Amino acid sequence: MDELIGIALELFFGFICLFILTKFLGRATITQLTTFDFISALVLGELVGNALYDSEVGVGKILFSVIFWGALIYVTEVITQKNIRLRLFLEGRPSIIIRKGKISYKELSKNRLDIDQLLHMLRSKDIFSIREVEYAILETDGSLSVLPKSDYAKPTRSDLQLPPSEPALPIAFVSDGRLLLKNLIQSGFDEDWLKTQLKKQGFTDYKQVLYAEWQQGSTLFIESY
Template identity: 55%
Template sequence: MQFGSIFVETLFGFVTLFVLAKTLGKTQIKQLTAFDFISALILGELVGNALYDKEVGIPDIAFAVLLWGVLLFITEMITQKVKKSRSLLEGSPSIIIHHGKLQREVMKKGKLDMNQLLHLLRSKDVFSVQEVEYAILETDGTVSVLKKSDYQTPKKQDFDLPAEKVVLPFMVINDGEIIQDNLTEMGFDENWLQKELRKQKINSVKEVFYGEYDKNNGLYIQKQAK
């Protein structure tokens, strides 16, 4: 009887959550904001805990899921009707690269470090911050990228130009700290890096927020904000 009860309640919970997800719309799945993430956790807990609680039956599961679904639906309606509530409940996009410059304070506010940012950029086929004119951190945690004109289409093949060797950029300085592994991978050391910094009139690594190197463009530096 116990297995039969778990089976019936699991099946009912699955169907109920599926219907609820279809009713609320695709945004609950595709655009997972912080609020949506909390909603998904709570819905999972409501059904999961109910399955192994002998005193909880199908009517209790149905009531809890239905109640939470109604609250979510009301919240969605509020965000659609009352524009001022959207930033509170759904968050708002943040510009983290503006005119090619990293916005350190905005990144701090969004709890985003350079490694995370580079990962998000690579997911957009961008392997260097030098290619980016604007980057926007969306409410679902993804990044939207507008490349600089030099890196936008049309491509070289559109003009029958010869292909050039592709070079992978390396982050060598992150928030005043040298990335030793990347220096070693490139075949350089700290002495080389210090010489390159002095060429750009920088006396200390601590003055640098972000440093990137590739063979075609050399060392790219963005200083710490004053």
């Protein structure tokens, strides 16, 4: 009986610790499960699970293990908010699986996807033919974001009897106060152009900009801190 009471107490304290830790770290640990988040969740589960069935491990050790591991995750999250390279290393980067209606076999192979898996993911977005897709982006959490061709957008331009237009993918130029030079150059611009656009909206330095994106046919969209 005493053993059962001990397990119940350990379960209770383990549940409370994990609940508080999840609340503290934010909803991203649940809704946006990246590779790093997945590993973190597994380790947390193992820490509590193993402790429950180890007679030498008490509530104090469970509490210490969960708090220490949670602190490591929190510090890592803070660092990745400031360091883009480390963030990309831990969380990865989105992959453009379909670009301008063409499948990138290189990106498929890189992400260990086959055509059947891609079709399944498209069907989950209510798209049943690849010919309907202009862009498909595999996000870091494993989900697929899809930009359909204008003729297949809802409502369709064909339904409205409008001439077709080519969809344009928004491109980030500044993220977390850092210039994404590769994106800027690939879009046909240079730093002088970007600085001029920033000055028009009252920004004199990249560090003032939380996020800036450009889309064909639209002005530069800027969000400050």
